[in-house]
Amino acid sequence: MQKRKIGIHAAGFIGWGGGIDFLRMIIRGILSTKKYEVIVLLPDRLTFKDKIKRSLSRFSLTANKNTPRQFSDQRNLFREFSPEAVSVSYKKSLKKAVKRHHIDLLIPCIEVVNPDIDIPWVGYIYDFQHEYLTQFFTPEEIKHRQIQFGNTVHTAKNVIVNSYAVKKDIEKFYPDSTAKVTNLPFTPLFNRQLLSSNFTEIKNRYALPDKYFIISNQFWIHKSHITAFRALQILHSISNERVAIVCTGDTGDSRRADYFDSLKKEIRDLGIEDKVFFLGYISKPDQIQLLLHSVALIQPTLFEGGPGGGATYDAIAFSKPAIISDIDINREINDPLVTFFQVNNHADLADKMKAVLEQHKSSHWQLDADKLEEETAQRISVLGDVLSALIDSI
Numbered sequence: 001m002q003k004r005k006i007g008i009h010a011a012g013f014i015g016w017g018g019g020i021d022f023l024r025m026i027i028r029g030i031l032s033t034k035k036y037e038v039i040v041l042l043p044d045r046l047t048f049k050d051k052i053k054r055s056l057s058r059f060s061l062t063a064n065k066n067t068p069r070q071f072s073d074q075r076n077l078f079r080e081f082s083p084e085a086v087s088v089s090y091k092k093s094l095k096k097a098v099k100r101h102h103i104d105l106l107i108p109c110i111e112v113v114n115p116d117i118d119i120p121w122v123g124y125i126y127d128f129q130h131e132y133l134t135q136f137f138t139p140e141e142i143k144h145r146q147i148q149f150g151n152t153v154h155t156a157k158n159v160i161v162n163s164y165a166v167k168k169d170i171e172k173f174y175p176d177s178t179a180k181v182t183n184l185p186f187t188p189l190f191n192r193q194l195l196s197s198n199f200t201e202i203k204n205r206y207a208l209p210d211k212y213f214i215i216s217n218q219f220w221i222h223k224s225h226i227t228a229f230r231a232l233q234i235l236h237s238i239s240n241e242r243v244a245i246v247c248t249g250d251t252g253d254s255r256r257a258d259y260f261d262s263l264k265k266e267i268r269d270l271g272i273e274d275k276v277f278f279l280g281y282i283s284k285p286d287q288i289q290l291l292l293h294s295v296a297l298i299q300p301t302l303f304e305g306g307p308g309g310g311a312t313y314d315a316i317a318f319s320k321p322a323i324i325s326d327i328d329i330n331r332e333i334n335d336p337l338v339t340f341f342q343v344n345n346h347a348d349l350a351d352k353m354k355a356v357l358e359q360h361k362s363s364h365w366q367l368d369a370d371k372l373e374e375e376t377a378q379r380i381s382v383l384g385d386v387l388s389a390l391i392d393s394i
Contacts, residue, residue, distance in 0.1 A: 006030055006391065007103035008040040008085075009121070011094070012110035016218070017249075017281075018310045022162070025187055026108060029383035031084050036391065038085040039101050041094065105394060108160055112151045120394045123156030123179065125149055127305030128169040129222060136221055136255055153177040158394060160184055162306035165329040182390050186307050186333060187383045188317035190372035197285035199293050206279055212244040213323075213353065214294040216287055216311040217301070219251045219260050223309075224325070226266060227300040230346035233270040235353050243295065243357060244275045248287050251280060288318060292367065295360045296321035298353070299330075302343060307332040319372060321359075323352050 008027060013019030023040075030038055090097035095117045098106070106113060108124035130137050130145045137145075153159060153174045159181045161167050167183040202208075213232075217223040225247065232245050251260040267276050279290075291297060297315040299308055299322060306313070308322065308330050315322040316337055324330050325343040339356060341349040 003035065003037045004104040004391070005037045005039055005102055007098060007101070007106045008038060009094075009106045009109045009113075010041055011043045013108075014042065018218075021310050021313070022108075022306075025184075025189060025383070026387070027085055028189060028380055029184075029187070029387045030391075032380045032384035033388045035388060039103060040085060040087040041097055041101075041103075041106075042087055042089045043094075044089045044091045105391060107391075109152075109156070111148060112155045120158075121156065122390065122394070123152040123159040125152060125159055125161050125166055125170060127166055127303065128173065129303045129305075131169070131173060133222055133303055138255075141255075150174060153179050158182065158390060160390070163304075163329050163332055165332065166305055180393075182386065185379070185382050185386060186313075187379045188313045188315075188376070189380070190317040190369070190376040192369055192373065194285050194288045195367075195369070197283070197289045199289040202286050202289055203293075206246075206277060208246060208277060208290075209242070209244045211242065212246045212277070212294055213296055213298050214246045214248070214290055215298050215300070216248045216291070216314070217299070217309065218249045218253075219247075219263070220253045221256055221259050222302045224300040224302050224344065225263055227325075227344055227346045227349060228298045229263070229267055229270060229272065229276060231349035231353055232275060233272050234347060234350035235357075236272070236275070238350065239354055239357070241354075241357055243353075244277060245298070246277045246279065246290060246294070248279045248282050248290065251278065288314065291315060291320055292318060294320065296323055296339075296353075296356045298322075298349070299324040300343075300349065301325055301327070301330075303327065304329050308338070312338070317372065317376065319365075319367065321356055323349065323356060 008023060010023060013023050027038060027040065030036055088097065088101060095114065098117055098119060103119060105120045105122070107122040109121045110124050110126070112123070113121040130142045134142060153170055154177060156179050159170070159179045161170070161181060161183050164183050167181045170177060170181055215225060215228055217225070219225065228245060235243065253259045267273050291314060297311055297320060299312050301309055302325070304327070308324050312322050312324055312333070316335055319337065321337050321339065323339045323341060326340040327343050330340070339352050341352045
C-alpha cells in the first residue's frame with residue numbers, strides 16, 4: 001500500500017529558533033513510525049535572516065532542485081542527513097505545492113488553511129501568553145491572537161499543542177470548540193551531530209570564564225533574564241565562587257525595542273557588567289558546547305508553550321542540570337536534572353544556583369552519547385505513536 005504523504009507546513013515556524021526545533025521534533029516523530037512519506041514545505045521569502053538559514057541545516061532533510069536560492073548553500077549540509085524527508089519550496093501558492101507533491105495531510109498549521117486546499121490539516125496553538133501577561137502586548141496584538149486562535153480551534157478538526165497546560169487553556173478560553181486537541185509528550189532530543197564544535201575555540205573566541213551558568217533564550221521580555229542577573233549579584237555576595245552567566249539568543253523584542261538596552265543598564269547598576277556575557281544568536285553546535293561545559297542551564301521564564309521552553313529540552317536531552325521557574329507548565333517536567341525556583345524570585349534563584357554550584361564542584365559529569373541516544377529513541381517512539389494515532393484518525 002502506498003504511504004500517505006505528510007506535508008510539514010513550515011510557514012510561521014522558520015522565523016524563530018524555537019519554531020525550527022519544534023518542526024524538527026515533529027519530523028523525527030513522524031519518520032520514526034516508518035509509515036509515511038514526509039515533505040517539508042518551505043515558503044520562499046526574501047526576508048529570512050541568515051541566522052534562520054543556518055538553523056535550517058539542523059533538519060534531517062535533503063535538498064533538491066526546488067530548494068530556494070537562499071537555502072542553496074545548505075545543500076551539502078543536508079546531504080549529511082537522512083534522505084527520508086525532502087524539503088521543497090513554494091513562492092506564493094501553498095495550494096499548488098500541495099497538488100504538485102501530492103500531499104495528503106498538512107501538519108502543523110499555525111494559521112487556518114485556505115479552504116481551497118481540500119485536504120485534511122492539523123492546527124497548532126503555541127501558548128496563551130496574551131491572556132495572562134497582557135502588559136506585554138498591545139490591545140491590537142491581543143485581539144489578533146484571539147482572532148487567530150479562535151479561527152483555528154473553530155475551523156480545524158484537529159489541533160496539536162506542546163503541553164497539557166495549553167490544552168487546558170483551549171478548553172478555558174474556547175469552551176465551545178469541537179476540535180480534538182492532542183497534547184504532545186515532552187520530547188527532549190539528543191543529536192550526536194550537534195557535538196561537532198570545538199569548545200576551546202568557542203571559549204577563546206568569546207573570552208569566556210571557566211565557570212558559568214548559561215541562558216539560551218531570545219531576549220523577549222517574558223523570558224525574565226533580569227531575574228537571573230539579580231540572582232547572580234546576590235550569589236556573588238553570599239559565595240566566594242567566581243561564576244558568570246553566558247547568554248545566547250537574539251537580543252530583539254519587537255514589543256519593546258529598548259528592552260535589551262534596559263537590561264544592560266541594570267547589569268551596570270548591579271555591578272556585574274564583567275560577569276554577564278552576551279553572545280547573540282550563535283550556531284546550534286556552538287550553543288550545545290557552551291551548554292555542556294556550563295554549571296547548569298538557567299530558565300527564568302514567566303511563560304512558555306512547552307514545558308521549560310526549548311533550552312530546557314536541550315539541557316535534559318544532553319543530560320545537563322537545569323534551574324527553571326516553577327510556573328505550572330514547567331511543573332509538567334518530571335526529571336531529576338531539573339531544580340525549580342519560585343518564579344520572579346531572584347533570591348530563591350540565587351539559593352538554587354549556589355546549591356547546584358556546590359553539586360557541580362563535587363560531580364564528575366561525563367557525556368554518555370550512547371545512553372542519551374537510547375533515551376532519545378524511546379522518547380521519539382512515544383511521540384511517533386501519538387502522532388501516528390492522530391494522523392491515522394484523520
